Amino acid sequence: MSEAIAYERAGDVAVLKAQNPPVNALGAEVRKGLLAGIERAEQDGAKAVLIYGEGRTYFAGADIREFGRPPKDPQLPALCSRIEASPLIVVSAMHGTALGGGLEVALSSHYRIAVPSAKMGLPEVNLGILPGAGGTQRLPRLAGTEAALEMITSGRHFGAAEALEKGIIDKIEEGDPRGIGLAYVQELLEQGAPRRAVGEMPAPDAVDFDAAYAATLKKGRGQLSPATAVRAVQAAVEAESFEAGLQRERALFMELMGSDQRQGLIHAFFSERAVSKLPELEGVEPREVVSMGVIGGGTMGAGIATAALLADLPVVLIEMTDDAAAAARGRIEGNLKGALKRGKITEAQYDRLTGGALTVATDYAALSQADLVVEAVFEDMGVKRDVFGKLDAHCKPGAVLATNTSYLDVDEIAASTSRPQDVIGLHFFSPAHVMKLLEVVVAEKTAPEVLATGFALGKRLKKVAVRSGICDGFIGNRIMNAYRKAAEYVVLDGASPYQVDQAVTGFGFPMGPFAMGDLAGLDINWAARKRRAPTRDPRERVPRFYEMLCESGDFGQKTGKGFYIYEEGRRGGVPNPQVAGLIAEDQEQQGVTPREFSDAEVLRRYMCAMVNEAAKVVGEGIARRPLDVDMVMLFGYGFPRFWGGPLKWADLQGLDGILADIRAYAAEDDFFWQPAPLLEQLVAEGKPFDDLNKDG
Template identity: 90%
Template sequence: MSEAIAYERVGDIAVLKAQNPPVNALGVDVRKGLLAGIERAEKDGAKAVLIYGEGKTYFAGADIREFGKPPQEPWLPGLCSRIEATPLIVVSAMHGTALGGGLEVALASHYRIAVPSAKMGLPEVNLGILPGAGGTQRLPRVAGTEAALEMITTGRHISAAEALEKGIIDRIEDGAPREIGLAYAQELLAQGAPRRAVGEMPAPEAVDFDAVYEATLKKGRGQLSPAVAVRAVQAAAEAESFEAGLKRERELFMELMDSDQRQGLIHAFFSERAVSKLPELDGVASRDVASMGVIGGGTMGAGIATAALLAGLPVVLIEMTDEAVTAARGRIEGNLKGALKRGKISQAQYDQLTGEALTVAMDYAALSQVDLVVEAVFEDMGVKREVFGKLDVHCKPGAVLATNTSYLDVDEIAAATSRPQDVIGLHFFSPAHVMKLLEVVVAEKTAPEVLATGFALGKRLKKVAVRSGICDGFIGNRIMNAYRKAAEYVVLDGASPYQVDKVVTGFGFPMGPFAMGDLAGLDINWAARKRRAPTRDPRERVPRFYEMLCEGGDFGQKTGKGFYIYEDGRRGGVPNPKVAELIAKDQEQQGVTPREFSDAEVLRRYMCAMVNEAAKVVGEGIARRPLDVDMVMLFGYGFPRFWGGPLKWADLQGLDGILADIRAYAAEDGFFWQPAPLLEQLVAEGRTFDSLNKGS
C-alpha cells in the first residue's frame, strides 16, 4: 500500500485512511493509494470500504504542487469512476473540508457521513476550471439541478447542515471520523443496505440552461468558468447517459484548462500567497501589537478602527471636537452593526467592541500606551506633519507610527518626528474594514522590524499586504493616474466618458474610471491635480473638462452630479448632459478635432497605459516584483481576477504587441507614451514579466 493511504480490516470493513499532511491533498500518491485500497478490499473479501482522513481534514482538494505539471495516472476522474463501480459499499466520513476533488471522491462513494463542523464545496471555477471528476454530473443527481448550479457556479463552501438539507450527505454525527464512519458502515451492512451509486441515479431535472448561462456570464463580468460549468450541468440533465455526461464534462474541462483565464486565475492564486513573503524579512521578528490608535474618525479612520476591532485589537481613536467624536463613534457603530446583521459578530461581541474595546478621545495623551497608531487625516503635508509631531511627543518609545497617506512622501512625514525608524506607510483602501488591500510603504529609515510589524498587522486584519517604495501615489494610485489620464485623453480626442466606462466594465472591472471618480469624489483628484500643477512638465497634455466640472461644484455622488446624475432611490446614475458641453468647449479651446474610437481601441489604450506605468513602477523598484503590482490592482482597484493582473494580462497578450502599440501612440503624444525601459528590455530579451516573478 502507498504510505499516503493506510489500509486495515475491521471485520467486514476495509478502512482506507488518508495520511498526506497537512490537508490530505489528492496528489498522485494519494490517488494510487485509494485505487490500490479499493482493489485490495475486493480481493480480501471485504463487504464495505470506509474512506476518511487523518489529521484535521478529509481530502481538502487537489495538490497545488501538481498545478501546471503533466497529470500522472491514476487520474482523478477515472479513480472516482472506479470507486463508484466497486461492488462493495463505500462510505466516506468527512471532517474539516471536502473541497473540489475531495467532494468528488465523496460523491463517488455510495454513502456519506460528516461531523457537524465539516465544510464542503466545488470551488474549481475560482481557478478558471470546472469540477472535472464527475462533480458536475453527480452533484445535480443528489442535490437537484438548481442547488448544484448555485454551488458549482459560485464555488461557495457550505456547512454540513446545509449539505444534509440538500441531500449531499446522508447523516451528521459528532465524533472522530473513523469511529462514526465505522459505525455507519456496520449499520448499513447489518441492514443489508444496497450499494447506491450516484451515477446510476436518474438524471436531474432540466431547467432553462440558456438563461442560466447568460445570467452567470453577466454576473461573472466575463469570467468564463462559471458559465461553462452551467453547460456541464446541462449535460447531466440532457446527455443520453451518465457516461456521455462525464465525457462532455471532460471536454469542457479541457477547454477551460487551455484558456488564458485559467492561467490568470492560477497566477492570482499563487501570487496572493507569495506577495507577503519578503526575503528581507527572513528572521526578522515583528513588534508586538496589542492595541491600536487611529487619528481621524472620518470614513477612512472609522473603517481602519472597525477592521482593528473586528481583529480583536482595542482601539483609541482621536478626534478634535465633541461633534466629531460623536460622529466617529456613530460611523464605527454603524460599521459594526453591519457585521452584526451579517452574522460576523454576536450581540455580545458588538456590545463589548463598542463599549469596552473602543475609546474615542480628543487628547493625544490617550495614545500613551498604544503599540501602533495610524494617522488618517486630511491629505495635506502640513496637517500630517503636525499630527506626527504630536505623536512623537505622546506615543511610547517603540510604538509604530503609521500614515495612511495615498500620495504624500512618507520620508517627509517621518522627518517631523525624532524617530523616523518607527515610521511606516500603511495605505488602506476605503472602506477599510471591507477592502482587502494594504500597501505597506517603506520609508528610507523604516526599521526592518517595523516593516515586519506592518505585514503582521495586515495578516491579522486579513488584508493582502504588498510592499511599496516611495513615489507619488505609491504602486496603485500611480498606475491609476496613468490609465485615468489615458481615459481622459481618448475622451478629449473624441470618445465619450460613457463609452470608456462601458468598455472597461465589459473587460471585467466593476466600474469604469469616470463612474469610479464620481464614487470617490471628483474633488479628491482635483485637489491632487492642483497640487501637481506647479511641477507639471510643460509637454504634458492637460484635459480641462474634469476641472471645469469640479469648478461648477459637481463632485460626483456626494453632490448628486458629476459625470453622471444621481437621484435618490435610483441605483447608479444617468449621463450628465452638461459633460458633453464641457468636453466640446475643452476641445475647441485646445484645437482638438474629435474623431471616433472603436471599443477595441479604447480598451487597448487604457490597458497599454496601465501596463506601461506598471512596468515603470517595477523597473524603478517601487514594486519589487510584477506580481506585487498584479495583487495591488486585483485587491485595490477591481482588476478582473480571471486575468491575473495587468502584467499577467500583458504576458498573455504578448509584450511585443503591447510595446509596438505604445510606440505607435507615441507618434501623437511622445511625452505620455514613453515606453517603460523594463518593457523594452523584456521584449528585446524575449522574456516575460512572469520570468521576473520566478527570478529568471
C-alpha cells in the same frame, strides 16, 4: 499500499485512512493509495469500505504542487469512477473540509456522513476550470439541478447542515470521523443497505440552461469558467448516459484548462500567497501589537478602527472635538452593525467591541500605551506633519507610527519625528474594513522589524499586504493616474466618458474610471491635480473638462451630479448631458478636432497605459516584482481576477504587440506615451514579466 493511505480491517470493513498532512491533498500518492485500497478490499473479503482523513481534515482538494505539471495516473476522474463502480458499499466520513476533488471523491462513494462542523464545496471555477471528476454530473443528481448550478458556479463553501438538507450527505454525527464512519457502515450492513451509486441515479430535472448561462456570464463579468460549468451541468440532464455526461464534462474541463483565463486565475492564486513573502524579512520578528491607535474618525479612520476591532485589537481613536468623536463612534458602530447583520459577529461581540474595546478621545495622551498608531487625517503635508509631531511627543518608545497617506512622501512625514525608524506607510483602501488591499510603504529609515510589523498587522486584519517604495501615489494610485489620464485623453480626442466606462466594464472591471471618479468624489482628484500643477511639465497635455465639472460644484455621487446624475432611490447614475458641452468647449479651446474611436481602441489605450506605468513602477523598484503590481490592481482597483493582473494580462497578450502600440501612440503624444525601459528590455530579450517573479 501507498504510505499516504493506510489500510486496515475492522471486522467486515476495510478502512482507508488518508495520512498526507497537512490537508490530505489528493496528490498522486494519495490517488494510488485509494485505488490500491479499493482493489485490496475487494480481494480480501471485505463487505464495505470506509474512507476518512487523519488529522484536521478529509481531502481538502487537489495538490497545488501538481498544478501545471503533466498528470500522473491514476487521474482523479478514473479514480472516482472506479470507487463508484466497486461492488462493495463505500462510505466517506468527512470532517474539516471536503473541497473540489475531495468532495468529488465523497460523491463517488455510495454513502456520506459528516461531523457538524464539516465544510464542503466545488471551488474549481475560482481557478478558471470546473469540477472535472464527475462533480457536475453527480452533484445535480443529489441536490437537484438548480441547487447544484448555484453551488458549482459560485464555488462557495457550504456546511454539513445545508449538505444534509440538499441530500448531498446522508447523516450528521458528532465524534471522530473513524468512529462515526465505522458505526454508520455497521448500521448500513445490518440493515442490508444496497450499494447506491450516484451515477446510476436518474438524470436531474431540466432548467432553462441558456438563460442560466447568460445570467452566469453576466454575473461573472465575462469570466468563462462558471458559465462553462452551466453547460457541464446541462450534460447531466441531457446526455444519453451518465458516461456520456462525464465525457462532456471532461471535454469542457480540458477546454478551460487551455484558456488564458485559467492562466490568469492560477497566477492570481499563487501570487496572493507569494506577495507577502519578502526575503528581507526572513528571520526578522515583528514588534508585538496588542492595541492600536487611530487618528481621525472620518470614513477612512472609522474603517481602519473597525478592521482592527474585528481582528480583536482594542482601539483608541483620536478626534479633534467631542462632536467629531461622537460622530466617529457612530460610524464605527454602524460598520459593526453591518458585520452583526451579516453574521460576522454576535450580539455579545458587538457589545464588547463597541464597549471596552473602543475608546474615543480628544487628547493624544490617551495613546500612551498604543503599540501601533495609524494616522488617517486630511491629505495635506502640513496637517500630517503636525499630527506626527504630537505622536512623537505622546507615544511610548518603540510604538510603530503609521501614515495612511495615499500620495504624500512618507520620508518627509517621518522627518517630523525624532524616531523615523519607527515610521511606516500603511495605505488602506476605502472602506478599510471591507477592502482587502494594504500597501505597506517603506521609508528610507524604516526599521526591518517595523516593516515586519506592518505585514504582521496586514495578516491579522486579513489583508493582502504588498510592499511599496516611495513615489507619488505609491504603486496603485500612480498606475491609476496614468490610465485615468489615458481615459481623459481619449475623451478629449473624441470618445465619450460613457463609451470609456462601457469598454472598461466590458473587459471585467466593476466600474469605469469616470463612474469610479464620481463614487470616490471628483474633488479628491481635483485637489491632487491642483497640488501637482506647479511642477507639471509644460509638455503634458491637460484636459480641462474634469476641472470645469468640479468648478461648477459637481463632485459626483456626494453632490448628486458628476459625469453621471444620481437620483434618490435609483441605483447607479445616468449620463450627465452637461458633460458633452464641457468636453466640446475644452476641445475648442485646445484646438482638438474630435474623431471616432472603436471600443477596442479605447480599451487598448487604457490597458497599454496601465501596463506601461506598471512596468515603470517595477523597473524603478517601487514594486519589487510584477506580481506585486498585479495583486495591488486585483485587490485595490477591481482588476478582473480572471486576467491575473495587468502584467499577467500583458504577458498573455504579448509584450511586443503592446510595445508596438505604445510607440504608435507616441507619434501623437510622445510625452505621455514614453515606453517603460523595462518593457523595452523584456521585448528585446524575448522574456515575459513573469520571468521577474521567478527571480524572487
